[in-house]
Each structure stands twice: as structure tokens, then as C-alpha cells.
Amino acid sequence: MVNLIFRSIDGSEQKVEAQPGESVMEVAKRHDIEEIVAECGGGCACATCHVFFEAEGFAVVGPPSDIESSMLDFAADPHENSRLSCQIQVEDHLDGVLILLPETQQ
Amino acid sequence: MTDPVTGDVLIVGAGQAAAQIASSLVSGGFTGRLRIIGDEPVAPYQRPPLSKDYLKGKLPLERLWFRAAEWYAEHGIELITGDHVVALDREDKKVTTVAGHTYQYDVAVLATGARARPLDVPGADLPGVHQIRTLADVAELALTLETTRRLVVAGAGFIGLEMAAVARGLGIEVVVLEAASRCLSRAISPQTAAALTELHEANGVELRFGTKIIGLSGTDRVTGVRQDDDGEPACDAVVVGIGALPNDELARNAGLECDGGIVVDTDGRTADPSVFAAGDCTNRPLDTSRGRGRLESVHNAVEQGKLVTAVILGQCRPRQDVPWFWSDQYEAKLQIVGVLDDPDESVTRHDPATGEYAAFHLKKGVLQAVEAVNSPRSFMAGKRLIATGAVLDAAQLADPGFDLKQLLRAG
Numbered sequence: 132m133v134n135l136i137f138r139s140i141d142g143s144e145q146k147v148e149a150q151p152g153e154s155v156m157e158v159a160k161r162h163d164i165e166e167i168v169a170e171c172g173g174g175c176a177c178a179t180c181h182v183f184f185e186a187e188g189f190a191v192v193g194p195p196s197d198i199e200s201s202m203l204d205f206a207a208d209p210h211e212n213s214r215l216s217c218q219i220q221v222e223d224h225l226d227g228v229l230i231l232l233p234e235t236q237q
Numbered sequence: 238m239t240d241p242v243t244g245d246v247l248i249v250g251a252g253q254a255a256a257q258i259a260s261s262l263v264s265g266g267f268t269g270r271l272r273i274i275g276d277e278p279v280a281p282y283q284r285p286p287l288s289k290d291y292l293k294g295k296l297p298l299e300r301l302w303f304r305a306a307e308w309y310a311e312h313g314i315e316l317i318t319g320d321h322v323v324a325l326d327r328e329d330k331k332v333t334t335v336a337g338h339t340y341q342y343d344v345a346v347l348a349t350g351a352r353a354r355p356l357d358v359p360g361a362d363l364p365g366v367h368q369i370r371t372l373a374d375v376a377e378l379a380l381t382l383e384t385t386r387r388l389v390v391a392g393a394g395f396i397g398l399e400m401a402a403v404a405r406g407l408g409i410e411v412v413v414l415e416a417a418s419r420c421l422s423r424a425i426s427p428q429t430a431a432a433l434t435e436l437h438e439a440n441g442v443e444l445r446f447g448t449k450i451i452g453l454s455g456t457d458r459v460t461g462v463r464q465d466d467d468g469e470p471a472c473d474a475v476v477v478g479i480g481a482l483p484n485d486e487l488a489r490n491a492g493l494e495c496d497g498g499i500v501v502d503t504d505g506r507t508a509d510p511s512v513f514a515a516g517d518c519t520n521r522p523l524d525t526s527r528g529r530g531r532l533e534s535v536h537n538a539v540e541q542g543k544l545v546t547a548v549i550l551g552q553c554r555p556r557q558d559v560p561w562f563w564s565d566q567y568e569a570k571l572q573i574v575g576v577l578d579d580p581d582e583s584v585t586r587h588d589p590a591t592g593e594y595a596a597f598h599l600k601k602g603v604l605q606a607v608e609a610v611n612s613p614r615s616f617m618a619g620k621r622l623i624a625t626g627a628v629l630d631a632a633q634l635a636d637p638g639f640d641l642k643q644l645l646r647a648g
Binding site: 153157161163165170171172174175176177178198201202204205237 | 260264283285286300305539561565570572612614618620621645
């Protein structure tokens with residue numbers, strides 16, 4: 132079991148349990164985290180599953196791929212250390228990572 | 238703003254739009270009762286992977302569901318599967334299903350989607366002939382593909398081309414037959430159609446245009462396809478992807494206006510204030526010269542689902558996005574934003590170093606649509622630029638050395 136923490140822009144947090152084999156986006160959708168829209172269902176085609184990290188968390192999840200970067204460059208609410216959550220696979224070493232949610236995906 | 242509905246909401250259909258409405262009603266604090274009736278024997282699921290990763294065996298079934306089956310009951314939603322609504326009685330506000338049940342509603346949402354257009358020629362019901370719309374379709378198709386050596390694909394639309402790509406990946410020979418003079422003639426521009434044709438040919442697909450299928454041959458199963466130009470490609474399987482028909486019969490029989498889809502207004506409402514419609518089954522207002530039409534996309538189902546939810550909850554209508562669509566073929570990610578509407582200027586942007594391609598379509602200098610292949614930057618920039626309606630310099634769009642992001646910072 133991998134524990135993830137989602138923090139909204141207003142500071143409220145949600146601790147959820149995740150399994151290796153799913154994406155962070157899928158975990159968020161499963162737990163009704165509204166800030167993650169994920170319209171294309173995880174195909175790296177829409178950039179509405181955008182999340183970002185503090186330096187520590189970003190070091191854990193790693194940088195985005197080239198395609199991800201291109202999409203993120205135009206994300207609605209840009210932040211440093213951004214990722215598309217559909218491209219982050221849940222793995223054991225993500226346990227305890229803090230995931231920051233943007234205000235909007237549009 | 239409308240008065241919120243607090244009674245019974247009934248959704249006919251259990252696809253993308255229905256799943257969206259369910260989610261949005263729950264997160265919007267709906268206090269009434271929601272009932273969903275779908276004719277497939279399963280909970281709502283994502284269709285796009287059916288012709289992509291799921292067909293390739295790269296995605297487990299559990300990841301197709303929008304929500305686990307238990308989610309519905311947990312949120313007080315009655316999900317009825319495997320039953321089909323056959324009549325809509327707008328006077329008594331009730332529906333009747335093929336199993337003989339009747340359900341009352343205060344508000345009904347028709348989210349009946351579309352069905353694959355059947356191939357209407359002799360032999361079309363032979364074993365080995367498939368369509369791709371439902372999970373059940375793909376279960377049958379996957380079995381066939383295990384032993385298919387040579388596949389004929391009827392139709393060079395998105396389904397046909399995605400099928401061709403999957404089949405080539407499995408080492409199957411593919412012939413695509415298309416009645417129009419090029420592929421994707423409804424959905425994309427000639428320029429991008431040419432680029433995709435090249436991609437398929439480079440992957441060993443044989444495409445034949447301007448040819449109609451007049452029959453399928455075989456006795457116990459399909460063995461070949463007969464064309465109107467005397468072509469007779471042999472095959473051991475056929476996949477038919479010749480378009481989708483909106484499931485608007487229920488609405489039509491109930492006296493609601495239909496025109497290539499159930500006619501709805503900007504609130505997703507039909508002429509009957511208690512009946513809405515959302516998704517592939519609708520004919521909706523559009524920002525094009527025709528003023529309305531049917532959009533067959535996930536984005537449209539999601540957007541209309543959210544819109545109808547806002548109306549039901551008496552909340553502000555959500556901001557509308559520019560329509561967009563995607564398709565995965567081989568290593569190519571095709572992303573389309575906007576709707577082609579007789580552009581008077583089209584330019585393409587091609588970066589041989591990165592393989593990025595994009596076609597920009599403008600009318601009076603305003604960007605109306607972008608087709609991008611492996612160019613997420615062009616797609617994402619295009620989404621914003623179409624929304625702003627700014628007048629653009631086509632030469633900049635066509636120049637791979639020009640960073641499109643600059644256009645977003647300007648003005």
C-alpha cells in the first residue's frame with residue numbers, strides 16, 4: 132500500500148491509499164479529487180490532470196517526459212515542478228509524497 | 238439560473254455522458270434521486286481504449302470503468318444494466334423498458350449515444366465480420382484476431398485507421414477500403430489526411446479509395462470482400478468502421494425534434510423542459526456557420542454532461558471549451574482542436590527534426606481548427622488561440638522555428 136497526500140490550493144489535504152499499477156490520476160479520480168479532471172482518460176492528450184510538487188516530492192517522482200513537458204508548457208495554471216498525473220505510475224517509493232493541486236485545469 | 242431539481246432524475250444510457258452526469262451530480266451536492274438505465278450488461282466505461290490499448294491487450298479491464306460498480310450504490314444511485322428503454326412517455330413522465338419495467342422521472346436525460354452503422358450488403362452477417370463499439374464487440378474481435386492473417390477494414394475513418402494500426406502491430410496484413418476519395422473525409426482536412434495515408438502506407442497498409450463494398454463472400458465465415466470496381470480482396474476477417482448512427486429513435490418516437498441527433502439548445506434541453514440530451518446522440522448548437530451539429534467525441538459528452546448537471550442543480554453553466562479530439566495510430570498521436578468550417582487559409586508546420594506536424598486552418602485570419610500529429614505544443618497553443626479568436630499571421634504558424642507560445646503572451 133502506498134500513501135499519497137493531495138493538497139488543494141486552499142490548504143486542505145486528503146490522504147489516500149494507492150496501489151502500484153495505477154497512475155496517480157486514477158488514484159485521484161477514485162477518491163473524487165475534483166481538481167483532477169483527466170478528460171482523455173490518461174492518454175497524455177489533454178493536460179487536465181496536471182499536478183505539481185515541492186522540490187522534495189519532485190525529486191521522488193522525477194521530471195516529465197518531452198511530450199508531457201510540451202503539454203505542461205501550455206497548462207491552464209502553470210507551476211514549477213509540474214507533472215501530468217496520468218503519467219506518474221504509483222510505485223512503493225512514492226509512499227508519503229505530497230501532491231499539490233492547481234486551482235483549475237481549464 | 239434555473240430552479241434546482243430535487244426529485245427524480247433518470248438517465249437513459251450508461252456511457253460517457255451518463256458517467257459524467259453521475260459524477261458531477263454527486264460532487265455538486267444533488268439531493269434528489271438518480272437512476273441510470275443502460276443496455277449493456279456492465280457499468281459505464283471508457284470507449285476510446287476499445288480501438289487502442291485495450292484491443293492490443295495492454296490495458297486491463299478494471300481500468301476501463303469510470304467508477305467501480307459499488308460507487309453507484311454507495312452514492313445512492315440506482316444503476317440498471319442490461320435493460321433497454323423502448324418508450325418515452327412525456328405526458329406521464331415515464332419510460333418503459335424491454336424487460337417490461339416502467340420508471341417515473343421528474344427530469345430525463347437522453348444519453349443514448351450512437352451505434353455503429355451496419356454494412357448493408359449480402360454477407361455482412363457472416364462470422365468474422367466485426368464492428369467496434371462495445372466491450373462485447375471487442376471481446377469477439379479479439380478472439381478473431383488471434384488467428385487472422387489478412388484483414389479488410391471497411392471505412393477509413395478513425396475506427397478503421399486505428400484498427401489498421403493495431404492489426405499491423407499484430408503482424409496482420411491489412412487492406413482498407415474507403416468509398417470517399419481520401420481517409421477521414423468527414424473529420425479532417427485533405428492535408429492531414431494525406432499525412433496519415435502516408436503513415437499507414439509506410440506501415441504496410443494498402444488503402445483503396447473511391448470504392449464501395451457490394452458484398453462479402455464466404456459460407457461458414459467471411460473469405461473475401463467484393464468491390465464495385467471488381468476488386469475482390471481475400472481476407473479472413475472484416476472490421477466495419479463506416480460511421481456511427483445517433484440513437485435518437487426513442488426521442489423521435491416521443492415526438493421530439495431530431496435531425497441527425499436529438500435537437501437540444503445551449504442548455505442541453507429539448508423542446509420538452511423536462512427532457513435533456515447529452516453526448517453522441519445530440520444535435521447541439523455549435524460555433525460554426527451551420528450553427529449546430531453532432532460532435533462525436535469524449536469531450537463533447539463530458540461537456541454536455543457537465544452542462545446538463547449545472548442546469549439540474551440550478552448552478553452557473555460551466556465555461557465551454559473549444560471542441561477537441563484525439564486518435565492514436567502507431568506511434569502517432571493525432572490531436573484535433575476546433576471544427577473545420579470552410580477555412581479560407583490553411584498552412585502546415587512540419588519539423589523534420591522532431592517529426593512534429595500540424596495543420597492550421599483559418600477563416601479571415603482567425604484560427605478555427607488545428608490538426609496536430611505528435612505536436613502537443615501546436616495542439617495546446619491552438620486550443621487557446623482558437624478560444625481567443627485573435628487574428629493571426631499564418632506565416633508564423635507555419636514556421637517550425639517560431640515558438641507558438643509567443644502568440645499567447647502577445648496582446
